[in-house]
Amino acid sequence: MARQGTHTQDRINVAIDGPAGAGKSTVARMVASRLSYIYVDTGAMYRAVTWYMLREGIGPDDHELVRQTMRNLVIELVPGAEGQQVYINSEDVTPHIRSLQVSSQVSQYAKLEPVRTRLSQLQREMALGRGVVMDGRDIGTTVLPDAEVKIFMTASVEERALRRFKELGGKEQISLEQLENDIAKRDRLDESREISPLRRAEDSFLLDTTSMDIGQVVEAIVSRCRAYVDGERNHL
Template identity: 65%
Template structure:
């Protein structure tokens, strides 16, 4: 698909949701670049909060103590020539928040209502001026329900596990089979949690990327944005 440029100068917000390993962050970053928009990695924000609580030795089960420390959290997403940097209370945590320890626990912390409320407020502030591409699990349904373009990216569990396995490149001692089990378990947890569960917004465009290349996915979403701004599609 040929890349389609957005013809109007009017900025919109783009919400990209989907399960773990669907490639949301990679695609959202490239879509933001193609549109000259700001990319907001909400997953990185929850990972940073999770990393912080782990460092403080506060388990997700101790909700009261987690909430006591939420007000001191300062999470920043900073553009960088090599990609977005993530800072937590002034410390660069871009790499450490991708560890398997954080990955295995982030769903537990992100299900805590008070923590989600705090980060959701931050995310809405970032999107207030429009021109934002934001990815996560509840962007189109909860964080930015009025986003002009909503996309729900998905792929088979096997494909998502394979992608994550390649990303890790042996960095963690885990097999492909274990990743498949972990991703399936996380899907179930995210779909069944009481606070902002993973679900597809009724007005979202569902995009199965199992057999699509990254650039094809990016071009498809950019074309949706162009059509929306030109009035060819409506919410």
């Protein structure tokens, strides 16, 4: 259903990809708000699955049990006053999915075929109505290859680690150096996995945010989206 004041033909899907710690989720949420679009945090979905598997004692090497579990999982993203809430089987798991334990294990589960297949299916269904901003690592290449605007957000490992360090705000006992090592390791895992590895879509716009603040990044993406819509409208 089109939003009030927005013509359906003017709504596009926006794919924002990039490595860990690039700030994709924060930026994507703000871009969606500016455009009055729906924000889909795919990273939160993978984190939620990881948290659930860890709680249930299901290791990433237990492929058949992972496959069976994914068939029965109900995952929902619900807008809330403090941001998007993530539910698994009607349980709000939002407070648990940003822990270091989940962060250190999410790549191990995210590379599994039954996990990626099921979540990619759910993500495509969320984008059917258009007017969606979705961030992740394989959105422009695998999940939404037909997205009208594709952005590949990146930044130096040092800058991404510093951002994550500030985000944690001392809540976790971890050094900046360890965060740099963890992010570099996550990059290697994401880029080398067999299924939907992290890579830049050929038709995406490369946005290096190392020396940009959040406002500048959001403005650059919103401007690109509006330019696309205006260009399409002029061709009608």
